[in-house]
Amino acid sequence: MGVIRKLFGDQGRKTEKTPLQDDPERTASHSSTNIVNTMSEKVKFTIDGKACVADKGMNLVDAAKINGIYIPTLCHLEGVKPAGSCRICNVRINGRPMTACTTEVAEGMVIENNIPEIQEMRKIIIETLFVSGNHFCPACEKSGNCELQALAYRYQMMVPRFPYEFEEKQVDATSPKLYIDRNRCILCKRCVRSIKKADGKSIFAIKGRGHKAIIIIDHKLAEAMTDEEAQRAMDICPVGSILRKERGYITPIGKRKYDTTPIGSDIEQNVTK
Amino acid sequence: MEKKITIEPVTRVEGHGKVTIYIDDEGNVRQSRLHIVEFRGFERFVQGRPYWEAPVLVQRLCGICPVSHHLAAAKALDVIVGAGTGDGLTPTGEKMRRLMHYGQMFQSHALHFFHLVSPDLLFGIDADPAIRNIIGVAKKHPDLAVMGVMMRKYGQEIIRATAGKKIHGTGAIPGGINKLLTVEERDSFLNGPDPMNIDKMISWSLDSVNFLKGYHKENKDFIDNFAKFPSNHLSLVRKDGALDLYHGVLRAVDSEGKKILHDVDYQDYLSYIGEEVRNWSYMKFPYMLEFGKGDGWYRVGPLARLNCCDFIPTPLAQKEFEEFRAYTKGKPNHMSMHYHWARLIELLHSAEMMKELLHDPDLLEGELVTKGTKVNEGVGLLEAPRGTLFHHYRINEHDQITMANLIVSTTNNNEPMNVAVNHAAKQFMNGQKRISEGMMNAVEVAIRAYDPCLSCATHALGQMPLEIILVGPDQEVIERIRR
Numbered sequence: 002m003g004v005i006r007k008l009f010g011d012q013g014r015k016t017e018k019t020p021l022q023d024d025p026e027r028t029a030s031h032s033s034t035n036i037v038n039t040m041s042e043k044v045k046f047t048i049d050g051k052a053c054v055a056d057k058g059m060n061l062v063d064a065a066k067i068n069g070i071y072i073p074t075l076c077h078l079e080g081v082k083p084a085g086s087c088r089i090c091n092v093r094i095n096g097r098p099m100t101a102c103t104t105e106v107a108e109g110m111v112i113e114n115n116i117p118e119i120q121e122m123r124k125i126i127i128e129t130l131f132v133s134g135n136h137f138c139p140a141c142e143k144s145g146n147c148e149l150q151a152l153a154y155r156y157q158m159m160v161p162r163f164p165y166e167f168e169e170k171q172v173d174a175t176s177p178k179l180y181i182d183r184n185r186c187i188l189c190k191r192c193v194r195s196i197k198k199a200d201g202k203s204i205f206a207i208k209g210r211g212h213k214a215i216i217i218i219d220h221k222l223a224e225a226m227t228d229e230e231a232q233r234a235m236d237i238c239p240v241g242s243i244l245r246k247e248r249g250y251i252t253p254i255g256k257r258k259y260d261t262t263p264i265g266s267d268i269e270q271n272v273t274k
Numbered sequence: 275m276e277k278k279i280t281i282e283p284v285t286r287v288e289g290h291g292k293v294t295i296y297i298d299d300e301g302n303v304r305q306s307r308l309h310i311v312e313f314r315g316f317e318r319f320v321q322g323r324p325y326w327e328a329p330v331l332v333q334r335l336c337g338i339c340p341v342s343h344h345l346a347a348a349k350a351l352d353v354i355v356g357a358g359t360g361d362g363l364t365p366t367g368e369k370m371r372r373l374m375h376y377g378q379m380f381q382s383h384a385l386h387f388f389h390l391v392s393p394d395l396l397f398g399i400d401a402d403p404a405i406r407n408i409i410g411v412a413k414k415h416p417d418l419a420v421m422g423v424m425m426r427k428y429g430q431e432i433i434r435a436t437a438g439k440k441i442h443g444t445g446a447i448p449g450g451i452n453k454l455l456t457v458e459e460r461d462s463f464l465n466g467p468d469p470m471n472i473d474k475m476i477s478w479s480l481d482s483v484n485f486l487k488g489y490h491k492e493n494k495d496f497i498d499n500f501a502k503f504p505s506n507h508l509s510l511v512r513k514d515g516a517l518d519l520y521h522g523v524l525r526a527v528d529s530e531g532k533k534i535l536h537d538v539d540y541q542d543y544l545s546y547i548g549e550e551v552r553n554w555s556y557m558k559f560p561y562m563l564e565f566g567k568g569d570g571w572y573r574v575g576p577l578a579r580l581n582c583c584d585f586i587p588t589p590l591a592q593k594e595f596e597e598f599r600a601y602t603k604g605k606p607n608h609m610s611m612h613y614h615w616a617r618l619i620e621l622l623h624s625a626e627m628m629k630e631l632l633h634d635p636d637l638l639e640g641e642l643v644t645k646g647t648k649v650n651e652g653v654g655l656l657e658a659p660r661g662t663l664f665h666h667y668r669i670n671e672h673d674q675i676t677m678a679n680l681i682v683s684t685t686n687n688n689e690p691m692n693v694a695v696n697h698a699a700k701q702f703m704n705g706q707k708r709i710s711e712g713m714m715n716a717v718e719v720a721i722r723a724y725d726p727c728l729s730c731a732t733h734a735l736g737q738m739p740l741e742i743i744l745v746g747p748d749q750e751v752i753e754r755i756r757r
Contacts, residue, residue, distance in 0.1 A: 139442060140331040172322060174672035180324050246673055247355075249326035253445065253453035254438025 046110035048092075061101035061112065062090055071265035072114055073123060073152055075130075075239050076189035077102035087189050089126050089152070092119060124156040132163045133212075135170060135184035136240070142249040143241030145257030149187060150240075151264035171215075176223040178231040178246055186216050186242040196234045198222060204234075216242070276304070279703075281714055291726075293717055295699045301706065306699045308692050308721060310557035317678045325351055325669045326448050332665070332680070333442055338385065338727060340442050341378035341433055342658035342683075345371055345520070346665040348446035349654030354669060356646025357449040359541055360521040366640030367450030373631045374436035374445060375520050375656065379624040380475070381429025382659035383576075383617050386725045387482065388422025391614060395489055399719050400712025418485075421478050424469050425621075431470075432628060435459045450643035457638060464632050472629045476590065479622040483594055486618050500701070501610035501694040501720040504529035506562070506571065507578035508686070510657050511537065515584030517595075517623065519657040525582045526562060526572055531606050535562065540655040543664060549681065559688050560681055571689035574661025575724060576616035581606040588630070591623035610694050610723045617725070658683045660725050684726040694720040 042057040048070050055064035060083060065072045076087040085103040092101045093113035101112075113119060130136075130149060138144050173181040192205040193216070204226065208217045226234075235245045254260065276299065282292030295306040316335050320328060329347040333340035348371070353359050363371070393406045396415060404410075412419035430440040435455055437443025445451055465471055469478070490497045508526040512518035524543065526535035535546060550559040550567050561570030572578070580599070586592045598619060601607070607616075631637065654665040661683035668677040684691075698720035702713045 140327060140334060142327065142330070172674075174324065174674045180673070244324070246324070247326060247448075249324065250330060250444040250447050251452055254443060256453075 044106055044108040044110075046106055046108070046112060048112045048114050049116070055106050057106070057108075059106050061092065061094075061104045061106050064106040065101065065112075065114070066268050069269060070114060071268040072101045073155070073265065074102055075148060075152070075187065076191060078191050078195055078237060081191070081195045084190055084194065087126070087187065089123055091122060098122075120156065123152075124158060127153050127156055127158055128161065128163055130187050131158070132161060132165045133168070134187065134240075135167065141185070141241040142244060143185075143238075145254065145260050146252070147241055147259075148239035148264060151259040154259075155264055173218060176218055176220060176226075176246075178226055178228070179218065179223060179234060180244040180246055181216065181218055182242050182244065183215055184242075185240045187240055188214055188216070189239055191237045191239065192216065192234055192243060195237055196230070198225075279709060281717060291721075293695055293721075295695075295703065295717070297703065302704045303696070303699045306692075306696045306717075307554060308688075308695050309555045310688075317680055320675050320678045322674050324673050325354060325667065325675050326673075328665075328667060328675060328678070329446055329448075330442070330444055332678070335680075335682075336727060337441060339378055339382045339659050341374055341437065342656065342663050343665070343680075344437065344443070345375055345446050346654045346656050346658070346663045347667070348448060349521075349656060350652040350665045350667050351448035351654070353541070353652030353654070354649055354667065355448045356648055357644050358646070359539070362644060362646070363450055364641040364644050365636040366454065367642055367644065369631055369634055369636050370436050370451040370453070370455065371446055372520050373455070373628060373637065374433055376624045376627045376631065377429045377432025377436065379429075379519055379659055380621060380628065381426045381433070383621040383624070384422055384425035384429065384482075386659070387486075387614065387618060387621070388418065388425070390725075391722060392418065392422070394715070394719050394722070399715050400710070403711060403715070406715075421481070425475060425478055428463075428470060428475050429624075432463065435463070447643065449645045450641075452642065454639065454642070455637040460632055460637065463628070472625065472632060476622070476625045476629065479618070479625045480590060483615075483618045483622055486615055490615065497611040498609050500716075501697040501723065502608055503610075503693050503697060504608045505573050505690055505693075506534065506565075507581040507606055508535065508562075508572040508574055509579040509582040509662055510540070510655060511579075511583045512587075513537070516587045517579060517583040517585070517591075517620075518587075519579075519620070519624075521656065524655070524662075527582055527606055529606060529608065531581070531604070534565070540664075541653045543653060543655070543666070547664075547681070549685075555688075557685055557688050558681075560686050561689075572686065573690045574683055574686040575613060575659075576620050577607060577610075577613045578661065579657060580616045580619065586619070586623050588623050588626035590626055591619055594619045594622060610690075610697075610720060613723045613725070660684055660727055661686050682727070684724070687724045687726065691721055691724050691726060694723065 043054055044057045046053050046055070048065055048068065051068070051070070053064065053068040053070070055067060062072050062074055062077055063079070072092060073089050074087070075089050076084050077090060083102040085100040088100060090101040091098050093116070094104065095111050127149065131153065136149070138147070138150055141147065144150060170183040172183065188207070190207065193203060193207060196204050198204065202222060204219050204222045206217055206219070207214050209215055231245050234243050277297040279295040279297065280292055291308055291310050293306060293308050296304045298304045316332055320331060323331060328351060329344045332347050333344040336343055349360060352363065357363060388411070389408045392411050393408065396411060397406045408419070433443065434440045436453070437445035438453065445453060462470070463472055468474060506526055506528050508524065510518060510522035511525045512522045523537040524535055524540050524546065525533065525537050528534050538546060546563060547560055548563045550561060552559060559567070559571065561567050562572060563570065580595060586595045598607070598615060650670070651668045652666070656663055663683050664679070664681035666679040667675055670676050695717055698717045702716040703709060706713065
């Protein structure tokens, strides 16, 4: 994976500290809406040469979005503290690679997003995610609604260039409402960070470290999940790892999220209007 | 010195198989076998998957008639989710599935007849293989080739409208269907520009039956006597005895037409059907338990269906059915080449059924899914293009599949195909000093009559290498001929 190191540089994951990262808990104050309410100071910056304006303190993913520019994400979720774990949102800021979800926009930033080097890096990340899991899109019920698949189409992943790992992974079907398929999990931690009970207790957690890390579910808390909570858990999962039981394939082909609207195209279309 | 002839792979069938023929010192065929040399393993790797995934996952064992597996699995899961054993769905759910299934029948039968079989009939079974293929048909009989392509297209479009896409859709879900037909789609199927409308499809289907009947008249000896042998016949029939390709009860008749399986509920198929394993093929040999491995084997598919049912519930196909049955004086028809005749009558029936369904308002609105009390086991049967298809699943308390048993249509025809191969080999190769390409194709013609889907997955259409190896008793290669 030397090619990845070359593209990423030696950047550390925690170099782009934002004030928001200091908050220990998930909080709505991270959403762009609330940031707009509390911070009215505007900053100017450019993305791929295009002049952009956003509120100071906004993260780059959201700042790009309101300027009609799509920066892809897999782990980032609006309203949830950014984790910067998937690295797909990497951009070049003043010549340096940084994750857009964990970086606040600042005055005078020169950001490179749709340049060949960044595009290639994103494609590599997608490909490595595909070969490190067991992703069989054709029969997966998340097909058409899957962000990873949608990004693979966007970045035109045509043939596998890295060897498949075909690692044996387990499923956990013991929860009454959810089916956890670790073959497809990309460890984005969206579920860990955002699916919580009212008292803040996490229903999902990571067990193990490194390549042995897996998502686990608190069975007691999961048993008490409402249908709405279970549906939200499935919806926030960017892949087909968290599935609601007994409702598979309920959306016909043609009506699924990315069937007619490729990922990112909604953001990009807004600016052209 | 005994010789062994191998035909590998068998061409213009779905999937890969080979034939071995043993010839004794006098140059007569001693024994012949059709081997299925692929192993798929779907029954094993579906274990542990959530049950609702089965119709979408298991259908991938076939690229020609995935709808059959999609619907058979969905029917088995209907039982599991408490939606009844075939007649408990909402009118919309059942009719959308039926439309999907008849679209599938229509396109598969058209594909088989026009793309795979017509070269043998139009050019002769011993014609030059360079022209004895679909490209040869397109050059010499462009009208016929266009018919074949457009009929297949129509059926595929019906599948797209009901299943979501033409191959490997997601339309059937446990307890029903996930979509309706739109008014635009219905109008297009009924009154689309020529030739893409249902009346043209019915008229072309009738032309196809007449073409075959004309061919039959001129080649009576070949069509009536090639690979003809008595057997039992098995299929689903509607409770009133009508031909029904989507749902019904299991019926079998013996070679004289006597009922030997009396319209039984297929949920109990294990009480009636067993499967034998032989060490030279990956394909099992099903048989009726009551009659044992030796006598209990049976044919399935179009010929068996027309031998088992009492009538066809659409007028044009019924008229053809009466002529078909009259030809054998009401007795079961045992002529392998008459599979083609029966198949084209079903093509016509499927077109008529599609028309009837397209006029039904239930396709445009209504409840899609119904469910009841969940149970842990279900069996789904239907009549796939190639014959009776069995899907059987068990699940655990966590909704995971713990057991899957599939008896695929072609598997049911395993013994009949072996018998047919034996007949063809004896008829064409006994006493011959040299084995010609035409003789090899004669064996394939016998297999092709059954429209086998050997792997239920791959197209074997086109110019594929065919190799015959003559091997002596001590396994030395005496002669090798490559096509």
